[in-house]
Amino acid sequence: MTDGPPLLETRDLVKHFPVNRSLRDVVRGTPPRAVHAVDGVSVSVESGTTLGLIGESGSGKSTLGWLIARLFAPTTGQILFEGQEIGGLRGTALRAWHRNVQMVFQDPIGSLDSRMRVWQVVGEPIFAQEGLRGHALRERVAQILPTVGLPPECLYQYPHEFSGGGRQRISLARALSVNPKLIVLDEPTSALDVAVQAQILNRLVALQRERGNAYLLITHNVAAVRYVAHRVAVMYLGEIVEVGSVRDVLERPVHPYTKALLAAVPVADARRRRTRYRITGEIPTLLQPPPGCRFAARCPFVIGRCRTEAPPLREIAGMPDRKVSCHRAEDVAEIAPELLLAPAESPPATEKAPPSGSAG
Numbered sequence: 601m602t603d604g605p606p607l608l609e610t611r612d613l614v615k616h617f618p619v620n621r622s623l624r625d626v627v628r629g630t631p632p633r634a635v636h637a638v639d640g641v642s643v644s645v646e647s648g649t650t651l652g653l654i655g656e657s658g659s660g661k662s663t664l665g666w667l668i669a670r671l672f673a674p675t676t677g678q679i680l681f682e683g684q685e686i687g688g689l690r691g692t693a694l695r696a697w698h699r700n701v702q703m704v705f706q707d708p709i710g711s712l713d714s715r716m717r718v719w720q721v722v723g724e725p726i727f728a729q730e731g732l733r734g735h736a737l738r739e740r741v742a743q744i745l746p747t748v749g750l751p752p753e754c755l756y757q758y759p760h761e762f763s764g765g766g767r768q769r770i771s772l773a774r775a776l777s778v779n780p781k782l783i784v785l786d787e788p789t790s791a792l793d794v795a796v797q798a799q800i801l802n803r804l805v806a807l808q809r810e811r812g813n814a815y816l817l818i819t820h821n822v823a824a825v826r827y828v829a830h831r832v833a834v835m836y837l838g839e840i841v842e843v844g845s846v847r848d849v850l851e852r853p854v855h856p857y858t859k860a861l862l863a864a865v866p867v868a869d870a871r872r873r874r875t876r877y878r879i880t881g882e883i884p885t886l887l888q889p890p891p892g893c894r895f896a897a898r899c900p901f902v903i904g905r906c907r908t909e910a911p912p913l914r915e916i917a918g919m920p921d922r923k924v925s926c927h928r929a930e931d932v933a934e935i936a937p938e939l940l941l942a943p944a945e946s947p948p949a950t951e952k953a954p955p956s957g958s959a960g
């Protein structure tokens with residue numbers, strides 16, 4: 601780890617999506633409401649490393665990714681890149697900054713323009729940044745394609761002629777084309793079958809070794825995080841509830857939500873197979889988050905304080921390099937998921953390949 605500022609840091613980042621008011625709301629004077637998609641997130645990514653971001657669907661992971669890639673402007677809060685605030689960037693300055701951070705989406709067909717050929721799709725960021733075009737651009741793209749395992753001959757093909765894995769390689773080539781320092785990968789392999797997932801994840805790991813770029817890997821695939829990431833942040837209803845090194849967090853989850861999320865993942869080794877439990881209770885709405893801990897309604901360890909006082913993300917004694925937002929973190933830290941869970945209804949399927957488990 602370096603002494604300087606992290607490559608990327610968010611400080612109390614907030615994104616609220618205003619909800620359209622109906623005529624009745626206006627007549628009744630109901631105050632405007634908003635979806636609290638990201639609600640005070642402070643995370644950092646060190647250069648050359650991968651931060652995994654996990655959590656159930658709807659927890660705000662993609663929104664956080666879009667904010668970091670500066671595809672959305674935050675409602676409040678700061679984003680620092682190499683120690684510099686980027687919130688104020690607009691126009692050409694923002695366009696130039698985009699060279700640093702590129703994004704890869706889950707659905708390569710939806711995110712790639714189907715009328716454009718591979719060289720145009722992959723070359724677009726280079727054109728935007730450097731104005732390179734025509735033969736020179738095609739030549740540059742032809743050099744990039746092999747780095748993601750595509751032959752240079754496919755320059756003139758269209759993305760829809762490729763399989764899902766091939767299209768995701770095209771997206772990756774496009775993101776890599778301007779040599780970004782950070783790539784936000786939003787569920788990059790979720791639409792792919794297990795063997796292809798493994799190829800793409802291997803490629804990502806190899807590229808990071810060669811180029812030293814950082815990743816924010818957004819996924820509900822805990823096995824992929826274990827395989828690719830150095831650190832992991834767990835997100836629940838717009839907030840980070842736990843963060844630490846991948847090994848520590850996955851081996852010894854402290855937050856009850858992290859325990860539940862990991863207990864839902866099939867474990868390959870039968871001796872380590874854990875009893876599954878279901879998280880009960882209603883998922884609170886992001887329109888009116890409850891005043892206390894957002895997980896309180898579903899938490900087996902809930903006490904009165906949890907319902908009134910929001911727990912801050914804080915360090916835990918005896919656990920360096922870990923932060924957890926739970927009033928009872930010290931009490932529940934040692935409780936393994938199997939001790940508190942109801943028996944599973946059926947044994948989970950055994951899976952072998954690293955990128956196969958799924959908590960979503």
Ligand SMILES: Nc1ncnc2c1ncn2[C@@H]1O[C@H](COP(=O)(O)OP(=O)(O)O)[C@@H](O)[C@H]1O
Nearest residue numbers: 617635637656657658659660661662663664886
């Ligand atoms: N553009 C948008 N407009 C309004 N609400 C949105 C928008 N994007 C996401 N949301 C809402 O924000 C919340 C978080 O969504 P998202 O970031 O996609 O979560 P995740 O990626 O973890 O599934 C959801 O309730 C979603 O409906």
Ligand SMILES: [Mg+2]
Nearest residue numbers: 661662663786
């Ligand atoms: Mg998402």
